[in-house]
Amino acid sequence: MTDTLAPTGRARGTVLAAAPLTIMAAAIIAPSLPAMREDFADTPGSGLLVRLALTVTSLAIAISAPLSGIVADRVGRRPLLLTGLGLYAVSGTAGFFVDDLYLLLITRAALGLAVGGIMTAVSTLITDWFTGERRASFLGLQQAFASLGGVVFLPLAGLLATVSWHAPFWIYSVSAIVAVFAIVSLREPERNSPAVGEGGRLPARVVGVYVLAFVVTLAFYMAPTQLPFLLEGFGSGPVVVGAVVAGSTLTGVVGALAFPRLRRRLGPTAITTVSVALMGAGWLMIGTAGTVAQVVTGLLAGGGHRDLPRPVPVPARRPTPRPRHRHRRGVHLDRHRFGCRSGTRRPSLEPEQRKGNTMIYHGNRFTLRPDASPEQVEEALESLRNQGRVIPAVKSFVVGRDFGGDYEWGAVFAIEDLDGYWEYLMHPAHRNTDRVGLPLVDRFASFDVTDDPDPEMGAKIAELHQRRYDNDAELTGLISGLGEYSGSAAPGKHGA
Missing domain, CATH: 3.30.70.100 (Alpha-Beta Plaits)
Structure with missing residues (x-):
């Protein structure tokens, strides 16, 4: 098995270092939410708007990811990643200086735009670099790094939140360090020109996958948006909130590392079914929990789903169609046509x-x-x-x-x-x-x-x-x- 671009070790490390930025983008302020609600108590609708400060980031990701796919093809993966990392650092740390809740929501939305660009750039780089088993292994490693980042940064956010609810926003400055390594180590991969869209409707099964991904994402963000207030009712402070939310990522690491092996033994339907079932079981345990320990147990039970069915934005592109009169060397025809991964085609090899x-x-x-x-x-x-x-x-x-x-x-x-x-x-x-x-x-x-x-x-x-x-x-x-x-x-x- 050969790699499509043979990235350097430093380039791979940069991509893995960018992985935690995506999972921590919204959740990093979770330990600060109760204090933010008190600070903005005089703002009409503050109870809802404070929660929205976390979820608006995810909404912006959903909007920016498809557009980022177009940018990745037309402008390039490297420029998209560098722009996303820069915007991430600026919009993320802006929360430290902002005292207006509405202005804070704007900066949080800008952060979501940055995350959409980073996720798309990283995903397309990986599909450019690897195919087959190497791609599956690296994707699993990427998700493991993302979860490990949560283990490190979320407890840190909880600790900083004891000083001030503004303090955790400084964690977003880590993006600037990653940007420096990206400038030094990443080069723009060679790829085919983007094809003109072929049109047509999405198959019903693909639409179903999108709906499932939407529901899973809603459940995914229940942890950082609702757990801080649930744990506050148990008398827990910001440090405990950060540690508990981070604890759910531990089983996420296991799920991510196990993904390549599971992929060889189970089909995507089976993996997704088991993952969603674990998530549901975990939230049922949390919903009936009477102590912090029971909440943690539910998070650990459901946390393994995190890196299995989690949706990943992919560039909105198609391989360049070949003229029909061109000679084709070899072909692949069979009676099985289903399952997909987006990636750049390599030219036929002599x-x-x-x-x-x-x-x-x-x-x-x-x-x-x-x-x-x-x-x-x-x-x-x-x-x-x-x-x-x-x-x-x-x-x-x-x-x-x-x-x-x-x-x-x-x-x-x-x-x-x-x-x-x-x-x-x-x-x-x-x-x-x-x-x-x-x-x-x-x-x-x-x-x-x-x-x-x-x-x-x-x-x-x-x-x-x-x-x-x-x-x-x-x-x-x-x-x-x-x-x-x-x-x-x-x-x-x-x-x-």
Whole structure:
């Protein structure tokens, strides 16, 4: 497995150092909220507005993240990150000098804009740098650093809040130090020009993911917004509030570090379901708690969800479409199209450039039904081509006529490893080909060719296909209904 850009150790360290800035952005003032409510008691609606000082940051993140994706593509990742770090330091520390609640809300919103830029820049840098297993591992490490930052900075915020509710705002100045390292160590990655949007509606399942992410985010911010007042009712001061909120990040570290291994063993649906269930169980324990110890237990129980389903903004971009007349070397066509990770495509590699790197060439051969119309055939073939264009795991591909055999059409997709293979199988573009193409197919054969010396590679590939079938009854039904099918883990009558 090779990295896409081979970042330096200092560059990686800078990205990891930026991770805690995102998770602590809103929560750092949580220990100060009760004192802020008392200080602004004369301001109409202060009880709500003080809580809003924390949550408005998250609202601004939601607004700025999609726009930041466009900026990341058009201006660059490095400029976006540096701008975000600078705005973070200025808007964050501004709270120390502000005595007007409405002006404080404005600075907190500006902080959210900065966080949206930082999160997007960091996420795109990671997808530029790594693919497959390396990407999953680094993302897990990034989230672990974010949680560790909470363990350090949130108790510190609680300690500073005993001096003055203004004092914790100085913690935001850490961003200026990270900015210096970013200036020295980061370089702008090479990437393709941003593509023109293709339009179309989001699939219902993708909309469902966004809704779930929204609900999870609401629950996530209940801790810093509501716990300070709950713990105040138990007689706890700012130091205890900071320590308790920080304690929830401890299990978040465990969840983040475990993510790469869980990803290899469980599908995204299973991981998300378990994570949300843990979160719900934790909040049920907190809601019925009668002591601080019971609150802490609930936070620890639910804290492991933090870095598993947590939404991460990704740039609003698509890989550059290739002209249809251009020759394509290799392809990736199959009957599994679902799951996704955004990332910059690398150019196709010539054989001599791939020396020392094993590849998996996944192929399909098929004959369509006689009653398939020319328009239906072209739609299915274009969907296959689109897989090769938009699925990041596909390094090269070809779709076209099949000569010298018993099939009419064929496709081959070149993938580097099993993580990329699974990404390919689960991508929405793949799923779309299942939807429009499989009902037209009469005979179908799936095969894989690889120079990987692992004697278990065939069994591992079959396991991925089986996992896909086990979690997609509709796909299994489409394959089972084909007149003839051969391939790894063939379902239904074809596997008998």
